[in-house]
Amino acid sequence: MAPQDLTSVLRGASLRVTRPRLAVLAAVHDHPHADTDALIRLVRADLGAVSHQAVYDVLRVLTEAGLLRRIQPAGATARYEARVGDNHHHVVCRSCGTIADVECAVGHAPCLTASDSHGFVVDEAEVVYWGTCPGCAAALTPEK
Amino acid sequence: MAPQDLTSVLRGASLRVTRPRLAVLAAVHDHPHADTDALIRLVRADLGAVSHQAVYDVLRVLTEAGLLRRIQPAGATARYEARVGDNHHHVVCRSCGTIADVECAVGHAPCLTASDSHGFVVDEAEVVYWGTCPGCAAALTPEK
């Protein structure tokens, strides 16, 4: 995605346009499912010195603005992706932690139908499929 | 659940029967969705001095043995519950973190049907419904 597009995305969310923000946004677009540490390294490779604090802050702001989505499978560090608002889910490899996108099986947007929600007002259903990725499956079962 | 039942549960998993393990097992049965810190306090109230290390170790062992299930919604600490193997899901309150059980909407066991799993071998589908619990909903919208 071109820099001017990213700029207009930020402007559209009435956020200030700063170098760190553009770099973070670009990094997440280029590397979906990257963790915070990887993003910090990507941003630094792009801009030079940037404090991890700035990256954390930018990630939180962009997430709250709805420009990014934060995903955090149990036992893993936070990861971010730029696909928002299209209600897709994820497969996570138990062995190496790789994440892949999965379209919503149900298809229609909410995809949330708890049989009994105990009075909770549910606004999102998050689905995580746990399994083994092709690479790890091959590495773990060398028999035959 | 009676102590002798817990004992046979441990024996059935070919695990040693120790006081900390019985206490942890009992605490999780009595307080589903409790976090580690709460469990440590419960166990100590029961037995006196127990190192947090022992509790962490017991929780991991019991989880690996399939006697407990660990749930860890994004941004929260680990919680444990004793309901295993019945494929139910959870509603989590965004405001206070309360967790409630929700029966699987689909009903049948696997409940996993990713449209395209990218070659992953999927063995579990975890569903987390995010929303607001009745208490927080009332507290957050005092209008009217």
Add this chain to the structure above:
DNA sequence: AAGCAGTCTTGACTCGTTCCAGTCTGTCGG
């Protein structure tokens, strides 16, 4: 061009969790 609200930098710090070495204790063979 000026001023301000909002960002970024630096560095210390919290908190959940894990690692390590040593001691203790269920459990099993005699």
Add this chain to the structure above:
DNA sequence: CCGACAGACTGGAACGAGTCAAGACTGCTT
């Protein structure tokens, strides 16, 4: 019943992701 040993527990240190705080800096508006 008793000794021996693998496995469990203790205490303390360490780790890493993430947060807090104070001050310097910079987009944005006028």
